[in-house]
Amino acid sequence: MAEELIFYTNPQSRGRIVRWMLEEVGVPYETKVLEYGTTMKSPEYLSINPMGKVPAIVHGGRVVTECAAICAYLADVLPEAGLLPQTLDEKANYYRWLFFAAGPLESVLNNRAVFKEEPEVEKQRMLGYGNFRDTLNALSVAVKANPYIAGDRFTAADVYVGSHIGWGLQFGTMESREEFIRYFDRLRERPAFTRAMSLDDVQAKEISEG
Structure with a gap:
């Protein structure tokens, strides 16, 4: 998937679901960690998700929100990952x-x-x-x-x-x-679950330590 993929999240959110999914599909992505009450409610992010909630992804300029939708979307656009049902x-x-x-x-x-x-x-x-x-x-x-x-x-x-x-x-x-x-x-x-949890745990620690 050559198109840019940006992942908006906070490690203390449902973004952990999407992180796991991203690690399962195994494509490069940029992570942008947002804070509750500040950057999550900024005009820039509200233009992506008017709910002012994470997670969200922007893939090639296309916005997908809601964890179940993001999981289904990534499985669909990356069939080579083998995460779609077959029969x-x-x-x-x-x-x-x-x-x-x-x-x-x-x-x-x-x-x-x-x-x-x-x-x-x-x-x-x-x-x-x-x-x-x-x-x-x-x-x-x-x-x-x-x-x-x-x-x-x-x-x-x-x-x-x-x-x-x-x-x-x-x-x-x-x-x-x-x-x-x-x-x-x-x-x-x-392995993808382990990687995802490790990445989010590191970011959560960084946030807590300021």
Whole structure:
């Protein structure tokens, strides 16, 4: 991919998901670390992402925001990385669980972290995830069915889904079910994951030390 790729992030953000994806596809990229409340809300960055949030990428002048979209985009424009589903069965699982994680899973984990309690039963039908238990049970089905989310092969969907599971286990927002632990242990052994975490940890330390 000869076109310039710029990665806007903060190591204490969902940018860690995109960093991992970038290391998986293995192309050169420029990293621009933004700070909360200052450069993240600057006119320059708001012209890229009007939400004033990271991560975002600019690839050949084209802007992509939202972690799931960035993962899917990079897999699509870099098919040689081998992170796309190949069969119809893989495609069904890939899209199903990628968007499940971007919708019900992220919503329920965030709401649980902020509000602590489940919504009242009569209000659950209004929510895309319904309730915490049903969402985790559905995710259990996904990680029990195959070694990876789409099947027997690692794909871009594993970067996104796996990141949420990893954070949920780390911060206690997700039950430590055996199937979640086994699945994430499989992912964390990937060299790209190790490189990405190391790069972000170094940048986080630099920020904390001023």
